[in-house]
Amino acid sequence: MQIRRKTTRTVNAGSVPIGGTSPVVLQSMTNTPIDDTEATMTQIERLKNAGAQIVRLAVKNRNSIPHLREIIKQAKLPLVADIHFDYTLALEAIDAGISKIRINPGNIGEEWKVKEVVTAAKQNRIPIRIGVNGGSIDRKKYDHPTPENLVKSAIDHIEILERLDFDDIVISIKSSDIFDTIEANRLMSERRDYPIHLGLTEAGYGLNSIVQSSIAIGNLLLDGIGDTIRVSMTGDPVDEIHAGKKILESLNLRYNPVKIISCPTCGRTSPKLDILSLAMETEAAVLEKFQASLESRNRKIVIAVMGCEVNGPGEASEADFGLAGCQNGKVMIFAKGTKIETVEYGEAMPTLLQLIENTLSGDD
Numbered sequence: 001m002q003i004r005r006k007t008t009r010t011v012n013a014g015s016v017p018i019g020g021t022s023p024v025v026l027q028s029m030t031n032t033p034i035d036d037t038e039a040t041m042t043q044i045e046r047l048k049n050a051g052a053q054i055v056r057l058a059v060k061n062r063n064s065i066p067h068l069r070e071i072i073k074q075a076k077l078p079l080v081a082d083i084h085f086d087y088t089l090a091l092e093a094i095d096a097g098i099s100k101i102r103i104n105p106g107n108i109g110e111e112w113k114v115k116e117v118v119t120a121a122k123q124n125r126i127p128i129r130i131g132v133n134g135g136s137i138d139r140k141k142y143d144h145p146t147p148e149n150l151v152k153s154a155i156d157h158i159e160i161l162e163r164l165d166f167d168d169i170v171i172s173i174k175s176s177d178i179f180d181t182i183e184a185n186r187l188m189s190e191r192r193d194y195p196i197h198l199g200l201t202e203a204g205y206g207l208n209s210i211v212q213s214s215i216a217i218g219n220l221l222l223d224g225i226g227d228t229i230r231v232s233m234t235g236d237p238v239d240e241i242h243a244g245k246k247i248l249e250s251l252n253l254r255y256n257p258v259k260i261i262s263c264p265t266c267g268r269t270s271p272k273l274d275i276l277s278l279a280m281e282t283e284a285a286v287l288e289k290f291q292a293s294l295e296s297r298n299r300k301i302v303i304a305v306m307g308c309e310v311n312g313p314g315e316a317s318e319a320d321f322g323l324a325g326c327q328n329g330k331v332m333i334f335a336k337g338t339k340i341e342t343v344e345y346g347e348a349m350p351t352l353l354q355l356i357e358n359t360l361s362g363d364d
């Protein structure tokens with residue numbers, strides 16, 4: 001199944017388009033102090049290598065600006081400056097060459113200050129992301145951060161920019177509640193066609209974040225809503241990228257050359273084999289040998305790693321290739337559910353790799 005994405009406008013964060021027909025963009029945020037240029041650069045590099053397409057940094061005060069300049073100079077992907085309240089920081093970040101800023105115009109103060117930021121953003125073709133979450137809505141105006149109030153609060157900010165004839169906008173509405181996040185973004189996407197940045201805020205750490213973010217972000221993406229995503233996770237932001245990438249790959253919104261499927265194992269599993277290790281070794285070996293060639297052909301292969309030879313090949317008959325553990329410790333190699341041969345454990349990987357190679361060269 002292919003998701004039918006809602007049509008949004010396109011904005012460009014440097015070389016990365018967000019919205020329109022562009023693929024959903026994966027992003028994260030550094031958690032190193034910006035003043036530690038070296039640590040921040042190391043983290044940006046790690047994020048990029050993991051698959052991040054955009055990285056956001058918190059710009060806290062004036063002292064950060066020289067560091068920001070240096071980081072922009074060195075970074076090999078577009079950066080977003082996250083700024084709260086201080087319009088001069090937005091102006092300085094734009095002057096430093098930032099690719100996008102996150103600032104809420106309603107928090108900047110007098111209109112002439114907003115105008116200055118908008119003028120600089122227009123001149124430099126810098127999009128502005130408006131970010132509203134449960135903790136940032138105007139409590140004098142809205143008593144509770146209900147989905148409707150979150151959207152109204154976002155529209156308050158949007159209208160300030162629209163009055164200044166600025167439409168290079170990305171919107172994010174986040175809550176730590178899955179249901180509110182889903183409802184608010186559905187409402188928002190009905191009211192404006194600006195690209196939407198998805199995420200569940202304060203999603204926790206580890207498995208908690210992965211499960212909750214996948215439900216919130218996944219549901220919206222299935223609805224066709226969302227142009228860029230950030231999984232929020234306490235800890236190393238590289239884990240956010242790994243999780244975000246899996247969400248996009250699972251929904252066929254991001255190309256993945258090798259998909260490994262493996263059975264949960266059960267009482268029938270070959271007692272002589274470690275199926276978890278076999279699955280991980282298979283993924284690593286196949287990616288190492290075929291990733292580049294699969295990518296160049298835009299081809300995807302599915303490989304099954306199953307715990308027994310009785311049910312495994314049948315259960316994984318849709319997989320292009322497969323391995324199944326035999327009771328005697330040998331490994332059965334199969335393709336599309338049909339047995340090719342049974343080999344000793346040590347021969348399983350070379351045999352599988354050769355089979356894939358033969359198949360791919362036969363396709364040429």
Ligand code: SF4
Pocket residue numbers: 263264265266267268269270306307308309311312315
């Ligand atoms: S493939 Fe075999 S070992 Fe794996 S879950 Fe199915 S029956 Fe159990």
